[in-house]
Amino acid sequence: MAAFFVLLLALSGCIDSPGDGVKVITVGATDCRGHIADFSGSGPTRDGRTKPDIVAPGVNVIASAPLGLKDLKYVDTYYARSSGTSLSTPAVAGVAALLLQKNPSLSPAGVKAALLKGAVRLNNTLGEEYEPYYQGAGLVNAYNSYRLLSDDLCGVMPDRWIVGRWAFMSGGKAVSAGLDSGADRPQKKIYALAPGDEDWTTRFVFFTDRARENLSVAVRGDVKDWITVMDLPESLAENSHAVFGASIAVPNGTAAGVYTGSVDICEKGRTIISVPVRVEVAAPLIMVMGSASVADEILPGSWRYYYLDVPLGTQQIRGRLSWSGSSDMDLFLLAPTSEYYHEDSPNGMEEAVLNNPASGRWILAVHQRNASSPERYLLRVERSFVRSEPGAWNAGAVMPGGEAYATMLLENEGLPLRNISYSGIVENSTSFSINGYVSERLSWTAKFDVPEDVRRLSLRLLWDNPESDLDLRLYAPNGRLAARSEGYESTEEIQVYDPPPGSWTVVVIGYDVFSDKQNFELVTTLHTREPWGWLDVLGPDEIQPGTAANVNLTLRVPPDAPGKEIRGYLEIRGDNSSLEIPVVVTVAGASVKGVEGISFEDGDNDGFIDALSIKIAVNASVPGVYRAEGGLFDCSGRMIKWMSGSAPIRGTGSIELRADGREIWKSGGCGPLHLRDIILYGEDGDVLEERNQTTIIDRSPSDFQPPKAYFSRIFTDMSELAGGKISSIVIGVGVTVNVPGTYTIRARLRNDDGDVIGEIANTTSLRKGNSTVALRFNPTKFVMLGERSRLHLTDLTLSSGDEVLDRIDEAWSSSPMDPDEFTAKRAMVSI
Known part of the structure; x- marks a missing residue:
């Protein structure tokens, strides 16, 4: 056949x-x-x-x-x-x-x-x-x-x-x-x-x-x-x-x-x-004083492979292949991320220079093509690697007109670093937004200019329908694809470092656009670098391989500087390498004086505290709206609430932090209470000050207003049996009542797949103390689905009138249950 x-x-x-x-x-x-x-x-x-x-x-x-x-x-x-x-x-x-x-x-x-x-x-x-x-x-x-x-x-x-x-x-x-x-x-x-x-x-x-x-x-x-x-x-x-x-x-x-x-x-x-x-295992390139060399011979159509370890923080690697004959030779540098680098050069030499290369183990490949005889070659690799300790300087909060000081250790593990210059650099950014739309399998194109001083170019594409799939592509002035983003969320992002100046082209392509069109917003940000005159630096003119030297930094904040966080760099540049050390300073346009006052409110005079108010005193040399945050803890260190408040302050003022008494009563375990970790923010959301001190509040959670009722977190399987099988699913929910009255408990019962087996709203009158409320569910849908599964009590809420007193999203789960364990009789849901 x-x-x-x-x-x-x-x-x-x-x-x-x-x-x-x-x-x-x-x-x-x-x-x-x-x-x-x-x-x-x-x-x-x-x-x-x-x-x-x-x-x-x-x-x-x-x-x-x-x-x-x-x-x-x-x-x-x-x-x-x-x-x-x-x-x-x-x-x-x-x-x-x-x-x-x-x-x-x-x-x-x-x-x-x-x-x-x-x-x-x-x-x-x-x-x-x-x-x-x-x-x-x-x-x-x-x-x-x-x-x-x-x-x-x-x-x-x-x-x-x-x-x-x-x-x-x-x-x-x-x-x-x-x-x-x-x-x-x-x-x-x-x-x-x-x-x-x-x-x-x-x-x-x-x-x-x-x-x-x-x-x-x-x-x-x-x-x-x-x-x-x-x-x-x-x-x-x-x-x-x-x-x-x-x-x-x-x-x-x-x-x-x-x-x-x-x-x-x-x-x-x-x-x-x-x-x-x-398996061909590459030969190691051993770096000595920042360089390594190897001389060898290669046959026509052959390859030679070497590997080089590039430490994290390496500023530059330079590979140079030279030969004297008429052969056409190639040098490829393959990063640990599988990206390869190659520059095709004439006249018996090829060179590839990479700034800020990826760390890890690189492979260098030498290839001979279009030749009829063996060829001698010389491969030389240079690595520039200057390490700073620490790797960044966070100057903390400095008042306008104030100063901060630091000393950094520079270690040279690469080529000699000579004719060193030091300068401060700050990065600024400008953004512009373009709106457009695409349809299925159609593209939208726009052009924009990138000036010479742009250090980083970032694009962010946003649209409102997550069902639509939009792709973002960016082309350099020479027409080559510079970057692309092809995710599946309702946003795409691209970043290009050191973009060449000129006219850039951005393309948005629509996929899975089921409506007539998909609107979007494209936000383009140009990040530029400018001299930062706040930094004074004193350091050596050269650092030889295998040696280290100290660099002393002084940061002077101008008296009229606005209160915000500023991020810049200390640029260290020599003949063979350059290094950027991040510098962060927060201009403290405001500072925390401390806790100004603590008050307790009892609006109904029932002897329980309805609310806790804490005022944080703030000095502001720069007028503005400031925000303070802090954590309220019980005596065991358990956090009761993270509190936040804001206020306009000119000169001296205060910011109020509040906590509801019922929340303290329910979440706290013991007294006294503690206020910890006060953080002060400026108008732009920058952290101006972090104060890691503790203020003791001589009150216990039991002094605060208890809620009318709340779940005790005790659950009981009370399912009913008939003839040895389950006829009704009944779950007992524990409720603690402080104020007798009528309460409503709502819940859903789901299986492992999230299917809703049943819903219930049980309204009942409860006396003061601890009670168990039975929630009865019809098992018919579970039996009809015919799949073994656990049962989960979810979306559990306790309310009095329109006021929700307590909520538990995932309350209780059974052991795995089989539909055969249930009777075929249909049980009614009691509400």
């Missing part, structure tokens, strides 16, 4: 549905020279599997065609020339038909195994082998596949594992992997790891023509202890596919070199297919 299978083509870009199917054979296209066509799509799939599976000719293919079609390039009346993976797919389908003609009992998985195992791997325009993400197993070869036909066919994709790090273009310029190594297709990985690295993204697909029993996966070779593999199912039916994952971690301390091994798929202990594994 003829086997049935599907052949799908690989479209340009990421291979997605339906080409990403596990069981399908996905076909890419080649030209007559055996190079992958530029329109042929590449993997991996979103879950890490290799696609396409195989490639076939698809460029300028001559095939029969209907008469008179306008878009075809006819070579005569009945034949036309065309390109596309649609032309490649029939070629593979034809080979599959020949295989089935030879063996009609072959399953789709068996056809796939024969096709892929017989394919021939292709090289790119540099003579280096294409990654499997472009060619899969390689170019279809009918004769090879025919010779492989047997009764024991199986396969695995990919059929070998060369380990590496993904490489993405830096600066948001590319969102898919792609290293420009000069070939016709970008290289998606750098095929080396540093000690401590992992490659955990690989997924294998095993497929078999006949049924398999007692399957297992074994790892062998040098890398045996490095690899973790997901197990296959113990048995598989004929014509089956199984996906399993594998990860590899190179141990720290591993010496440079090439390590090999295999991942073997075994049946009954016998290896039926083996996946070779190759």
Whole structure:
């Protein structure tokens, strides 16, 4: 019987549905020279599997065609020339038909195994082998596949594992992997790891023509202890596919070199297919006095790999590759975040300079292309790293006209730092807003100018409908994509540091916009840097590698400075490096004198305190509206309430903090009470002062007004039984009553999925003291849902008239219950 299978083509870009199917054979296209066509799509799939599976000719293919079609390039009346993976797919389908003609009992998985195992791997325009993400197993070869036909066919994709790090273009310029190594297709990985690295993204697909029993996966070779593999199912039916994952971690301390091994798929202990594994471990670059050098020779089409540790706070790394011959050489710097950096330079030298690089272990790759003989080269790497202790200075609150002082230790662990200059810098910002709208799959575009002094550019896109999905893209003056944001909330944000001046373009794209249009607001903020004359600095002119020096800072606040928090930087700049140390000062336009008075209010003269009032005395040299906050605690340290109040103050004044007596009675446990952690805020919300002192209030929570009633937090399962089964769900809720009267208890009963099983509003008269109120729920809906679940009492409220006295969102939960535990009889809800 003829086997049935599907052949799908690989479209340009990421291979997605339906080409990403596990069981399908996905076909890419080649030209007559055996190079992958530029329109042929590449993997991996979103879950890490290799696609396409195989490639076939698809460029300028001559095939029969209907008469008179306008878009075809006819070579005569009945034949036309065309390109596309649609032309490649029939070629593979034809080979599959020949295989089935030879063996009609072959399953789709068996056809796939024969096709892929017989394919021939292709090289790119540099003579280096294409990654499997472009060619899969390689170019279809009918004769090879025919010779492989047997009764024991199986396969695995990919059929070998060369380990590496993904490489993405830096600066948001590319969102898919792609290293420009000069070939016709970008290289998606750098095929080396540093000690401590992992490659955990690989997924294998095993497929078999006949049924398999007692399957297992074994790892062998040098890398045996490095690899973790997901197990296959113990048995598989004929014509089956199984996906399993594998990860590899190179141990720290591993010496440079090439390590090999295999991942073997075994049946009954016998290896039926083996996946070779190759791991190249990069060589370390050892920094001495801030630099490292290595001289070596490289063969045509070869790669050399090194790794460099970049500590947190490194100001700059500079890599320079030089050679004397006519070869075309590349230097790539790959960050721990998988972004790569590369500057293509002529005349026997390539250099990459990175300011404020990401910390971690970097890989440097040297590549030779378009050469016919070995080439000698020199790789030199310099690192500028000056560390300050402390890493930032918080000068605290300083009054207008006042001063603050600090000493910082600078340690140089990089290149020599000479001709050092010191300056204060403050960051200011200006914002402007633009309103617009987009529709489904349509875009909105605007331009704005960025001046030369802008240090940071930030954009924030806001819209009101969370169902709409809007994407934000930002293009630099040279037209290249600088940044993008593609979240799924009702906001998108972008930040670009050190943007080049010129005309920038912002694009908003609408997705899932189901109405006619989606309105939005785009807020653009330009952050500029200006000299900050408040800082005086005294420090050395140079700091040699491996040494440290003190820098003394004096911060002088002008007498007319407004009361607010100011953030700036101390910039330290030398010949080889620069360092910015954050400096924060709060201009104390106001300060806390202390607690001015404590009063207790008893409006109904019943002997209980209705409210507590605390006045905080404030001195304000700058008139304005100030806010004070503080915490009210009981004697055990439990916080009763965080209090807040504000008032306009000119000169001397006070801010009142209040707490309701019933809240103190209910939340406090013992006396005396304590007021702690007074915080004073300015008009802009800046913290002006934090006073960590305690004021004792000689009162107990029991002196304050008790609430009329409140939940005692005691719950009882009082469900009723009939014939050994539950007929009604009854939950007893404990209530403590201080004022006898009529009260209403409302609640909902839910299952684990949040479905409402029942709702109740029970109004009853309660006497003073402790009472238990029974809440009765009908179990019919729970029984009808037919799912085992716990029951949860939620949204529990106690009220007197329109006044809510107490509330518990999640009050009580039962143990897991089965619908079979209930009677079929319908119980009435009592309210």
